[in-house]
Amino acid sequence: MAFPRPWSPILIVLLLVSILGTACAGSAPAAIPELAIQAADFSFTAPDSIPGGLTRISMTNIGKEDHHAQLARLNDGVTVTQFQDTLKKGEAAVFPLVTFEGGAGGMPAGGKSSGLADLPSGQYLVLCFFPSPDGTPHLVKGMIKSLPVTAKPAKAPTPPKAQTVDLGDFSFTGVAASYGPGSFTLEGVNKGKQVHELIAVKVADGVTAEQLRQILSAPPSAGGPPPGPPPFAFAGGMQAVMAGAKAYGEFNLQPGQYAFLCFVPDPSNGTPRVALGMYTPFTVK
Numbered sequence: 001m002a003f004p005r006p007w008s009p010i011l012i013v014l015l016l017v018s019i020l021g022t023a024c025a026g027s028a029p030a031a032i033p034e035l036a037i038q039a040a041d042f043s044f045t046a047p048d049s050i051p052g053g054l055t056r057i058s059m060t061n062i063g064k065e066d067h068h069a070q071l072a073r074l075n076d077g078v079t080v081t082q083f084q085d086t087l088k089k090g091e092a093a094v095f096p097l098v099t100f101e102g103g104a105g106g107m108p109a110g111g112k113s114s115g116l117a118d119l120p121s122g123q124y125l126v127l128c129f130f131p132s133p134d135g136t137p138h139l140v141k142g143m144i145k146s147l148p149v150t151a152k153p154a155k156a157p158t159p160p161k162a163q164t165v166d167l168g169d170f171s172f173t174g175v176a177a178s179y180g181p182g183s184f185t186l187e188g189v190n191k192g193k194q195v196h197e198l199i200a201v202k203v204a205d206g207v208t209a210e211q212l213r214q215i216l217s218a219p220p221s222a223g224g225p226p227p228g229p230p231p232f233a234f235a236g237g238m239q240a241v242m243a244g245a246k247a248y249g250e251f252n253l254q255p256g257q258y259a260f261l262c263f264v265p266d267p268s269n270g271t272p273r274v275a276l277g278m279y280t281p282f283t284v285k
């Protein structure tokens with residue numbers, strides 16, 4: 001076994017591959033980095049810190065209950081301790097303390113969802129607002145994870161190809177009658193004055209999309225959801241963003257009847273957004 005002589009054909013080919021590879025890497029768009037989050041009953045596992053910029057936020061539900069991963073950036077001067085103290089007054093009390101920055105939509109046990117968002121630097125929290133059967137929101141049970149986000153890298157990734165859905169007060173515009181087969185990405189643009197999200201749910205067998213609309217339009221009952229199997233299953237989506245902001249939801253849905261909806265409660269009176277019109281059925285073929 002002899003080493004290749006200088007400028008042997010093998011060495012020249014290796015050198016060319018190396019030079020071309022470097023040149024291509026220099027001009028290719030940066031890949032979208034992934035923030036991988038694991039959601040358990042009742043805690044999040046996530047990196048200690050990430051760089052800002054366009055990020056794929058993925059959540060794998062390793063628990064038994066439904067979970068989502070909402071990113072919330074603490075507003076200037078707000079501390080994690082202050083957020084937790086304020087939370088004792090109820091979920092709605094913490095809304096003025098944060099800027100919602102998207103995230104990964106809800107999934108049942110064993111599911112994985114993802115969304116994309118362009119994250120400014122700051123002190124973030126990963127939150128799950130879903131309630132347990134006893135009515136206690138998961139963030140009160142421990143699903144609060146601190147996540148410092150550092151400055152954006154100089155080179156921005158290319159945004160994904162996506163259809164746009166406008167989120168208004170209170171409607172969705174741009175939802176197709178059907179999607180699929182296969183995966184698709186939607187860019188949700190908040191054109192309203194309030195916080196909105198674009199969440200997909202699969203309508204349960206034996207229930208129509210219109211019946212589900214009526215069920216979800218009822219005012220939230222004290223003590224949590226009614227007993228029995230839920231009339232829908234979470235199917236991912238784009239978590240909440242502020243007025244004027246946008247983010248993406250990545251979907252990979254099996255054929256069936258679905259609806260997009262917004263679960264963010266009205267800050268003034270808690271009226272479900274579904275009741276106000278933020279509910280649009282669609283089919284996956």
Ligand SMILES: [Cu+2]
Nearest residue numbers: 067128130138
């Ligand atoms: Cu949860």
